[in-house]
Amino acid sequence: MNIVELRRDLHANPEVGFTEFRTATRVVEELRRLGYKVLFGDEVMRPSSRRGVPSVEQLTVAYERAKAEGANEEILAAMEGGLTGVVATLEGGGAGPTVAFRFDMDALPIVESHAADHLPQAEGFRSRHEGSMHACGHDGHTAIGLAFAETMTHVNFNGTLKLIFQPAEEGGRGAVSMVDKGVVDDVDKLFCFHLGLDLPIGSMSGGATDFLASTKLEVRFKGVPAHAAAAPEKGKNALLGAATALLNIHALPRFSTGATRVNVGILEGGSAPNIVPDSAKMVLECRAASYEDNQDLERRVRSILEHSAEMHGLDCDIAVIGEAATAACDRELVELAMREAKEIPFFTEQLESHPLGASEDATFLMRRVQEQEGQATYMIIGTTIAAPHHNEKFDIDERILPMAVQLLERIARQTLR
Known part of the structure; x- marks a missing residue:
């Protein structure tokens, strides 16, 4: 799997919250190909718990567009109406904990820059969906999640690996419906992360603070x-x-x-x-x-x-x-993430915490896991960005993509033993 090509394909085809039909069907297809057990649609979301669902007209337009772009219609049918969540599990060779990783998939309602110095424009992967843009790095998150999924099929481990691909993070709209469906009720350890957020490439934080x-x-x-x-x-x-x-x-x-x-x-x-x-x-x-x-x-x-x-x-x-809620990262997982990053020469700085200073609905997933006596953290993985998050010229340094996969793999190996 070429992670840069995958990220660029996702970047060129952005879909806002609950309309991630093309993205989510591709996620399902890739995970099935890799041998994961995959659940999606109302199997992993409670429809009534969604927040800020687009109009029927908006959902229909996005659904038909995904179909026209070649999305798998059998998978697509289960997502009709905006049920675009995906959860995949891979069983290890022996008994052990359930360790989950969460990846968000949605884009933003922003017109992407046409400027010649904007790399997606210059390299031909600018948004094809005018008025929607991956201006926060979720295309990178999804690509990392799929590349990580592939890597873990070659790893011997115990327990259960669970991958949560969440729709509609922007605006805090998608996580609650997955929490209410119980997708993290069996999770012992949960790792969430975000690219960028004012950390330079080569730096990472094992946990985030200042959730609003x-x-x-x-x-x-x-x-x-x-x-x-x-x-x-x-x-x-x-x-x-x-x-x-x-x-x-x-x-x-x-x-x-x-x-x-x-x-x-x-x-x-x-x-x-x-x-x-x-x-x-x-x-x-x-x-x-x-x-x-x-x-x-x-x-x-x-x-x-x-x-x-x-x-x-x-x-x-x-x-x-x-x-969105507030959340506290569990120190044991923060320290584990820092230790594993230290073993990767690319990461020259490991921080115990870094302020988020914004809202994130992964906090509901984290809180549910912790309520069930599990542990959770929210990592920040630094990358150079061309403009601030949610800006028309936002872009990431793609060198971080394989390094993030390597970090997640090391974390998974340490927790699934």
Whole structure:
């Protein structure tokens, strides 16, 4: 398996959360070819636990596109409606622990750069799906996962190797549905990782800190339309109610117990300047360094939304479209990862921790494993990046790909004994 070619193919065909139909079917095909037991679709996801699922129209367009691009239709049928998770297991020669590795697959809704100095443009693997882009390195994560899967078929080990290919990490939308389906309930040790995140190539961190818990909400305000001049008193202004909520959400106090964030990212409504707006849509998020603080912050945000609606005589519907928790990495796994990296000359710096400073829904997988008396860590594997994460010119130094596979293999050998 040529890992660079694989990563470039995935980069050229990015798919956003819950539409990873081509990507996930390819993952299934490769894993089956390698002899893994593979489960996918509703076998590894609880549909009702997904957050921020795209519209039926968006899902249908992506599904048909994947079919037109040659995706295996037998596999594709089980993923219809956005059930794009994949879990594979490989049994060792004797009894032992279950050790899992998690890889995210989704892209972002970003138009990729056409600049001549952007390597994917220059080398011919820029996104073919205009408006979608692998701008966070998940194409590299998936390629690493498949190359690692191949490597482990040549390794003698005990226990069970479990590979989790997760959809919809961006926005914190996919992990909960896999947790609720029980995919990590048998896991003794879980390793998650991310490329980049401000660590240079040659550096790695055995664990991450500063996860921010997050809740993302989509809010619909419903009022009554009226003529803005002839009968404004007969209307109920949904946009005004939403604006009231926006100002008060941003006026919430910070917490003394830890960092908190709120942000209304989208506010839209109305249809004409002479009509009292009868509908408005708001999309917002809250974040906190503590899971408990984020729950409290979310409660306060919901109170503002509901009372702003009531103040203007509106109906208000609130939906959770994404969430993430906080998590702590287990020291034993952190130290193990550092030791194994030290045995690879490429990794010249091994750090005990590195701040994430953002949200990651792998935290739900980690917390479930730890609740079941298992251990988990979230590693950061450094690589030079051409631009910041989530930027139109983002790209990774592909030299890290085989080195990351080598690191995961060494970790697997040490834990599956």
